[in-house]
Amino acid sequence: MSEVAAVVVNYKTAALTVACVASLxxxxxxxxxxxxxxxxxxxxxxxxxxxxAAVFVPLARNPGYGxxxxxxxxxxxxxxxxxANADLVVRPGTVAALASALAADPCLAVVGPRIDxxxxxxxxxxxxxxxxxxxxxxxxxxxxxxxxxxxxxxxRSDQEAPGPxxxxxxxxxxxxxxxxxxxxxxxxxxxxxxEDVDLCWRLRRAGWDVAYEPAGVVTHVEGASRxxxxxxxxxxxxxxxxxxxxxxxxxxxxxxxxxxxxxxVLRGVIMAARTALASRRGPARRLP
Numbered sequence: 271m272s273e274v275a276a277v278v279v280n281y282k283t284a285a286l287t288v289a290c291v292a293s294l295x296x297x298x299x300x301x302x303x304x305x306x307x308x309x310x311x312x313x314x315x316x317x318x319x320x321x322x323a324a325v326f327v328p329l330a331r332n333p334g335y336g337x338x339x340x341x342x343x344x345x346x347x348x349x350x351x352x353x354a355n356a357d358l359v360v361r362p363g364t365v366a367a368l369a370s371a372l373a374a375d376p377c378l379a380v381v382g383p384r385i386d387x388x389x390x391x392x393x394x395x396x397x398x399x400x401x402x403x404x405x406x407x408x409x410x411x412x413x414x415x416x417x418x419x420x421x422x423x424x425x426r427s428d429q430e431a432p433g434p435x436x437x438x439x440x441x442x443x444x445x446x447x448x449x450x451x452x453x454x455x456x457x458x459x460x461x462x463x464x465e466d467v468d469l470c471w472r473l474r475r476a477g478w479d480v481a482y483e484p485a486g487v488v489t490h491v492e493g494a495s496r497x498x499x500x501x502x503x504x505x506x507x508x509x510x511x512x513x514x515x516x517x518x519x520x521x522x523x524x525x526x527x528x529x530x531x532x533x534x535v536l537r538g539v540i541m542a543a544r545t546a547l548a549s550r551r552g553p554a555r556r557l558p
Contacts, residue, residue: 277342336456379449379478382438383486440466
């Protein structure tokens with residue numbers, strides 16, 4: 271599959287990265303670029319031993335997910351790029367399904383697969399752009415349960431069929447290079463979180479479409495890299511939410527953003543407290 275290049279972003283998940291690359295090779299991807307975000311470990315050596323043809327791009331520091339992905343895309347000229355977290359495995363036929371969806375619709379910029387968790391439950395990849403009200407409702411009620419009207423509208427958890435989507439998860443998607451370049455890829459102002467929502471929002475404003483294709487399936491561990499810096503990730507998440515709200519909000523939305531910011535601080539404190547309590551129950555999980 272020479273017209274598809276895969277870009278895998280790694281941070282301290284060497285064994286999972288090797289497994290991810292192996293699954294991409296098994297699914298026919300000829301060109302694989304692995305970007306290491308300053309892990310300071312033996313990822314390069316492990317990758318060279320398992321797949322010497324893969325391109326390894328070591329970064330001196332961790333610039334964030336979007337910036338690392340952009341660095342990987344710049345190392346390839348393929349007309350289709352598949353962006354992937356390192357902590358996922360691509361099931362057979364996934365790359366072909368995503369590439370076929372792009373080939374069938376010249377207006378389609380990004381297409382995302384179905385994302386399963388290791389326990390077999392489905393992660394909601396295809397989602398709606400959240401209104402400020404839905405974002406706040408999901409942000410707080412979703413800490414307890416996603417069975418609430420705000421979360422249901424935002425997560426669209428019941429979507430099973432292929433079709434249009436406001437945005438798809440950046441954990442894994444295929445992008446048309448022409449569309450990607452037209453908007454400059456990910457906005458590197460987002461360190462983590464919301465860079466995928468923002469990318470799809472900008473693509474849609476530029477006249478491109480986004481879609482969900484469940485014929486492609488990946489299994490995603492979810493949060494493997496975040497486990498190494500949980501509090502920094504909480505801060506990054508809430509900063510990204512504010513950045514996105516400011517960029518996409520109406521002038522009325524922006525008037526209430528100071529109040530929203532206070533709410534996000536409260537939510538961040540709640541999440542940090544929950545993380546601290548969880549860490550006291552046992553040692554943090556460290557992945558190979």
